[in-house]
Amino acid sequence: MTLRDWVPIVALLVPGLGLILVLIGSVVYIAVAQSFGYYALLGQSEFSLEFWSDVFGRKLFSRAVRYSIYVGFWSAVLSVALAYPLAIWLRKPFSGSIGLGALLKAPLLVHGLVAAFLYINVISYNGLLNQFMQGIGIWSEPRRLQNDSNAFGVLLLQVWKNMPFALLLLTGAVQSISDDILDASRDLGAGPWARFCKIIAPLSISGMQAAMVIIFIGALADFTFQTTVGPTNRQSMAQLMVSFKSRGDWHSAAVVGVSLMTIALLGSALLAFTSRVIMRGGLR
């Protein structure tokens, strides 16, 4: 292609892709620069590793990192583990399967904050769950279930919101496997487990990896579920970043932000790689 061919293409790409690169590029650049002491809103702007060593030295930060990874990892794994069997079950249409699929995917249409409210409503001290458990005689008095310290509430909401998304991606992946291959393996004597391990898993791996990675990044960087239903004695990384920022400590917020991006990147790569190894039954 000559320069004359390139000019109109570049001109067309500028308002869309160009702006995306400028915005995201400058957001990442500002975050990295601020974490090293530049772009100070108050005081001097100069290179410094002080903010990194300061934030990394805090217990608050290491707890937030561990906690966010815990939420991110389990949200991704549980959502995908629940969605897989459902996707395989719904692969071949049967009467009512479209309705079932729509029912299962319905939480996609519900805003996360609304989901958090619905959840709080059900598990509150005088809520339905407490009354039910007392009604059937398992609990003798209502229990405090809100903001539980193991973050089961956060995980439940993450799965509530993300399982349908994983189902969407996996249904697509599983439905694209042709019947011929599955019939052939059945003829050759493969049972359901062997068919899953040798045919379905390897052929739907990219859908599964995409679901894992997207859910992991979203849950790792969670703010709303954590601040509404999460444990009050721990902070997620996004929450820590926002709290630094609202105190005007932009540099520490930037350190947390850059760490969050790095963990998202490395964690996604690791998750994608590990799931490939597991689904293919070893390194090949």
Place this chain on the structure above:
Amino acid sequence: MTYQRLNSLLITMVVTVAFIWLAIPFTMAVLWSLVDPAEPWTADKLLPPVMSFYRWVDMWENSSLRYALISSYTLAPSAALLGLCLALPTAFALGRFDFPGREVAKLLCLLPLVVPPFITAIFFSALLFQLGLNTWRFGAIVFAHSILFLPYAIRILTVSFETVRQDHIDAARDLGASAWARFRVAYFPALKPGISATLLIVFIQSIEEFAIAFIIGSPDIVTIPTLLYSALGQDFVRPNAAVLSLILVVPNVFLMLILERLMRSANPALSSGKG
């Protein structure tokens, strides 16, 4: 157990779980929004003792709800229109020209979806501070929303541009049509569902977006999600939060169902809920 019996057992199980998962929480939300303050809904009663629309009227008259509705429903169409205008040229290039690096360009368009929203929000606000634009809240949110949701817009419109048939364009040109007439007869009919889908998806995403509106908008601009967030936090009044939840969720469910239909006609491969 036969395959059919197993299947109906599974169907019953999934429907039961979905009932607990969806129907019960939503029924509770509707009931809570109807609780009349004259008599509280206590744990020993199955239904609220007195039901009325008092909370709805009260929220409408005495809270920031009206203001939040106005700002959400002004931000969203503005972001949708701006997003469409920004996405069209890029989608045209990606859909109609074959150039080296096109696949890389398509991948780079997905960048806003990979960076966590609170990072974008916080460091975009840092950027606004550096540029001295930190009081320009409304415009900043519209700008950020339109770019953040460009990946959806570009992807949908690229597919629409790919479906425009070259023989239609050639035929129009052979018949002497001007550039505008060619766009009207050859491009526009194929692009129409994609344009509507783009407007709708950016609209829905913008109505639902929380991080940017929360970080950049506060304290001046209140949107429905930020209002709901504060209703779930420091000023938690259950019936009020129920009213807000329903206001946020009900219109969007209908809009999403329309979107699903549009996406199906724009491109069957894209019909996937939120995209």
